[in-house]
Amino acid sequence: xxxxRQLADRVLDAVNAHDLDRLSACYDRHAVLATPLGVCEGxxxxxxxxxxxxxxxxxxxxxxWNRVECADPGFSEWTMTGTHTGSFAxxxxxxxxxxxxxxxxxxxxxxxxxxxxxxxxxxxxxxxxLYSQIGFSLVPD
Numbered sequence: 001x002x003x004x005r006q007l008a009d010r011v012l013d014a015v016n017a018h019d020l021d022r023l024s025a026c027y028d029r030h031a032v033l034a035t036p037l038g039v040c041e042g043x044x045x046x047x048x049x050x051x052x053x054x055x056x057x058x059x060x061x062x063x064x065w066n067r068v069e070c071a072d073p074g075f076s077e078w079t080m081t082g083t084h085t086g087s088f089a090x091x092x093x094x095x096x097x098x099x100x101x102x103x104x105x106x107x108x109x110x111x112x113x114x115x116x117x118x119x120x121x122x123x124x125x126x127x128x129x130l131y132s133q134i135g136f137s138l139v140p141d
Contacts, residue, residue, distance in 0.1 A: 008074030
């Protein structure tokens with residue numbers, strides 16, 4: 001049965017493959033994903049989160065540059081890169097249209113496992129860094 005470390009690697013591999021079916025299969029049906037973009041509860045919401053990132057950044061990739069070798073949680077530090085080629089949700093429930101801009105955002109994540117599935121997944125990254133790279137400002141014009 002996979003532990004948190006193995007599941008974290010599977011999640012990152014599925015993200016890089018843009019494979020929603022493989023991603024969904026990593027998560028328990030009651031799993032929780034918490035990110036600076038919001039909290040997703042349950043496998044279906046989590047799949048929609050990843051799907052929205054794939055639509056907003058068609059070439060999104062997560063490059064791991066550090067893995068903590070412990071069973072649980074599986075902890076990774078990574079760099080997320082991509083091109084803003086589609087719609088992306090903003091904090092005020094608005095949507096940022098495709099800017100064509102490249103992003104490079106450093107972050108980290110932790111995956112907790114139970115019974116061979118991810119039950120809790122937390123990703124941390126600087127949301128302001130992401131928004132500024134796609135041309136969104138938190139200061140009104």
